[in-house]
Amino acid sequence: MNKFSLTTRLSVMFMLVVIAVLTVAGLSFNYLCQQHFNSLDQQTLLEKQQTSQSILGVMPSIGAFDELKPQLQALLGTNQDLTAVISDSSGKVLFAHPAAMNIPERFRDAASHQVWEWQNQEQMFRGMTTQVAVAGQEKPMTVMIALDVTDNMFLFETLKWWLWIGLLICTVVCAGLGWVVAHRGLRPLEQVTRAAASISANSLKERIPIASIPSELRQLVCSFNGMLARLDDAFGRLSNYSADIAHELRTPVSNLMTHTEVVLSKKRNIEDYEENLYSNLEDFKRMSRMIDDMLFLAKADNGLITPEREWVALEGVVDTLLEYYGLLADERGIELELSGSGSIQGDVLMLHRAISNLLSNALRYTPQGKTIRVQLSQSDSSTVLTVENPGETIPPEHLEKLFDRFYRVHPTRREGSQSNAGLGLAIIRSIIEAHQGRVWCTSANGRTAFHLEFPAP
Structure with missing residues (x-):
């Protein structure tokens, strides 16, 4: 079904749901109707049985049966759909209505109050058998009463055929209605698809309006x-x-x-x-x-930078770099300070390069006679290295973009200097992220600080 459209899928599912509901409803209605008519038939048979028992129960002997025939005829002979056969203990038929009706002998031994069914050619009967004790007789008489339920069976068969015909018609109608409903319901999705298809590299600033979207x-x-x-x-x-x-x-x-x-x-x-x-x-x-x-x-x-994993004392790396940049700092009257300590697992060459870029940037933008501070702090969860220098405050809107390649804080585009191509901070971020750490910048009140955070090993 994956090759079909969404409209077709929804219409088919809608059709299947409706068919399932109608099928369950129709079968339930048919079953309840049959149970209702069966209950009525059973109640009629029980009433006739009980009345016959009361008539035959007062008979003093089998010889007095002929005197009871008028009552039995009035009870059992007035209903055209009713069939009754009364026989003695030897199987001799004493009363039959209609006279030509002969109920099979196998129903003589049926349990009392047990409903049995019998088909005679095109007629269907539903009946019950009961035994009536007679004074002076060792074996009881047998009373078999049956109702002609042919009309009921025909009604159920007709109802069943109309159910399947109606179900077939509903299938076709529901398929059409389901397609119409699904097509109209998915119209907003088609609008979104058309809007998405119209977007190109030259129109990336356009947006799909959500006011009319479901x-x-x-x-x-x-x-x-x-x-x-x-x-x-x-x-x-x-x-x-x-x-x-x-x-x-x-x-x-x-x-x-x-x-x-x-x-x-x-x-x-x-x-x-x-x-x-x-x-x-x-x-x-x-x-x-x-x-x-x-x-x-x-x-x-492309994830091809894999740092070595060895214990690195960051204060040792920073101390070596401060000694290297010491001569340049002395020429400009800038002091370099280191405080704190911390150790991590990482690549010493990559860390040396990242911290060197930070110190180089700090020396480039620190006024003469000022101090650059490097602070290390370590906790159970992370180790943080901070390089802070005085200088011009960086506006907040530029802080997140400082680590982009060739990014310039100054709004006008300009060439890089002979020693600076604008890639240093981007390289720092790549190195720190390769160590599963993060880097960010804060700048306020004439002081700018770059923070390198490394997770605990």
């Missing part, structure tokens, strides 16, 4: 609109990423072309060629670093 589809439409928002954001980032790559690579390529054209414009001595090659080497190094960073981020996006 509550059952509202969650689906909200999820689809959320997906469009994520795709729009991803397309925007991808477009900006391509533009950023072009901007970042244009500067070194332009420098290489300019230097080479100048050198080749005329004959020069060996010192000029060497100076040009050294200058070109710096641009090549910058491009190589950028390509390495982009390859690292591409591997991180």
Whole structure:
């Protein structure tokens, strides 16, 4: 049934449900009618039996039976649908109505009050057998009374045929009505489908309105609109990423072309060629670093970064980096402070790279004469490393986007510096996430802090 449309499925299910209900209702009605008529027949037979017993029970001897025939004829002979046979203990028929009726002998031994059925050609009878004790006789008389229920049986057969014919008609009608109801009920889904089909890469900012959407589809439409928002954001980032790559690579390529054209414009001595090659080497190094960073981020996006798992004392890593950046900090009068301690399981080279990027950024944006503080704190659930530096406060709307590639806090687009391509924070996030940790930034009152949190091993 998977190959059928949703409208067809709903109409078929609607038809099956209605058919099931009608079938159960029809069979129940037929059964209850039969039980009702059976109960009426049994009650009639019991009344005739009891009356016959009361008449025959006062008979002094079998010889007085002829005197009771008028009463028996008045009781049993006035109903055309009633058949009665009274026989003595030897099986001799003493009374029969109609006279030509002969009930099979096998019903003589039927239990008292047990209803039996008998078919004679096209007629159907339902009857009961009772034994009546007679004074002076060792064996009782046998009274067999039966009702002609042929009309009832014909009624039930006719009712059954009409039930199946009506069920067939209802099947066809319900199939049509089910299709109409399902088609109209699914019309909002068709509107959503048309709206979704009209959305392209150039119209990702459009949204499907939910005002006229039924509550059952509202969650689906909200999820689809959320997906469009994520795709729009991803397309925007991808477009900006391509533009950023072009901007970042244009500067070194332009420098290489300019230097080479100048050198080749005329004959020069060996010192000029060497100076040009050294200058070109710096641009090549910058491009190589950028390509390495982009390859690292591409591997991180595809889950190919697997850090080593060894115990790392973070205070040792930070202390080594503070010693490395100490000379640069002394030149600008910046103090470097470390407090606290903490150990985690991770890759020491990746952690060294992430913390180095944070310290490099902090030195770049810290005013002269100020202090950069590195704080370590460890608890039962996590270890947190914080690098805090004074400087210009970062607006809150930029904090979540700082870790995007090539993101600039300044609204105008600009080239990266010779030593900064705008990938450092993105690399930090990839490294921390590879360690199942998280990184975030806070900035307020002229102080900016980057927090690295690692889960407890």
